[in-house]
Amino acid sequence: KPLEGADLTVTSKEFTEQLILGAIMGIAFEAAGAEVLDRTGIQGSVGTRAAVENGDADATYEYTGTAWITYLGNSKPIPDPEQQWKAVKEADAKKGLTWLPPARLNNTYALAMNQANYKRYGTKTLSQVAELAKSDPGAVTLCVEGEFANRADGLPGLEKAYGMSLPAGNITQMDTGIIYTQTAKGACTYGEVYTTDGRIKSMNLVVMEDDKKFFPNYNAAPMVRTATLKKWPAIASVLDPVTRALTNDVAQTLNAKVDVDGEDPHQVALDWMKEKGFVK
Numbered sequence: 387k388p389l390e391g392a393d394l395t396v397t398s399k400e401f402t403e404q405l406i407l408g409a410i411m412g413i414a415f416e417a418a419g420a421e422v423l424d425r426t427g428i429q430g431s432v433g434t435r436a437a438v439e440n441g442d443a444d445a446t447y448e449y450t451g452t453a454w455i456t457y458l459g460n461s462k463p464i465p466d467p468e469q470q471w472k473a474v475k476e477a478d479a480k481k482g483l484t485w486l487p488p489a490r491l492n493n494t495y496a497l498a499m500n501q502a503n504y505k506r507y508g509t510k511t512l513s514q515v516a517e518l519a520k521s522d523p524g525a526v527t528l529c530v531e532g533e534f535a536n537r538a539d540g541l542p543g544l545e546k547a548y549g550m551s552l553p554a555g556n557i558t559q560m561d562t563g564i565i566y567t568q569t570a571k572g573a574c575t576y577g578e579v580y581t582t583d584g585r586i587k588s589m590n591l592v593v594m595e596d597d598k599k600f601f602p603n604y605n606a607a608p609m610v611r612t613a614t615l616k617k618w619p620a621i622a623s624v625l626d627p628v629t630r631a632l633t634n635d636v637a638q639t640l641n642a643k644v645d646v647d648g649e650d651p652h653q654v655a656l657d658w659m660k661e662k663g664f665v666k
């Protein structure tokens with residue numbers, strides 16, 4: 387087995403898709419013969435990145451746009467997903483991190499609303515949301531996470547890009563899981579959602595189009611410590627077929643098993659890895 391004798395630590399952020407992706411990575415390493423320590427479920431993007439940078443973990447599935455804007459401090463996304471990945475890979479090579487080839491899975495932020503509010507306000511695009519904020523300031527209330535409220539590729543950048551300036555009182559911060567139920571109830575007109583989340587479909591939410599292409603591509607890709615990869619180059623060939631199989635459809639289906647059906651993320655990951663033949 388290609389990773390026989392390796393001790394590898396995997397990590398992830400705390401939300402469902404990340405827990406599943408972290409589990410998938412760990413299962414792939416184990417199937418290749420490695421001993422795996424699971425440090426998934428770290429609170430927030432910055433802490434998860436730090437864990438890999440400082441050696442508390444060897445690898446994680448991270449999103450290209452998150453690295454480009456939030457970690458590397460760029461302000462303009464690169465429209466082509468492959469070029470975006472390449473730019474991140476080049477910049478992070480100087481930081482001791484290697485980005486392996488990306489998945490098609492692109493989990494971007496979006497604003498979504500329930501059917502009743504959609505009937506009432508009829509917005510389809512973020513430009514229309516910005517217009518509504520001008521004509522009827524009270525109408526545009528938002529439920530968002532703390533991280534989204536503060537990231538350059540989150541609310542501050544979105545307001546700038548769409549020429550929108552919402553009063554602080556219109557914005558309520560909460561955990562990502564709560565956002566979906568609050569948005570479905572109409573407690574906020576718009577909720578900050580992840581486009582691969584299974585609850586968009588199950589709760590029948592309407593996703594606003596990012597017509598100005600403010601949000602970058604957020605393709606998931608393995609971000610590995612270069613030192614670890616030098617020691618265990620087979621990590622690349624072990625992860626490659628798994629990453630290739632990860633699409634938006636797969637993510638939505640697996641995320642829904644956890645967030646809608648209440649299954650365990652690790653079990654969902656294992657079932658999928660078996661179904662795909664990545665583990666016996």
Ligand code: PBE
Binds near residue numbers: 493
């Ligand atoms: N995202 C959407 C966020 C959360 C989900 C990929 C832009 C991130 O983890 O960076």
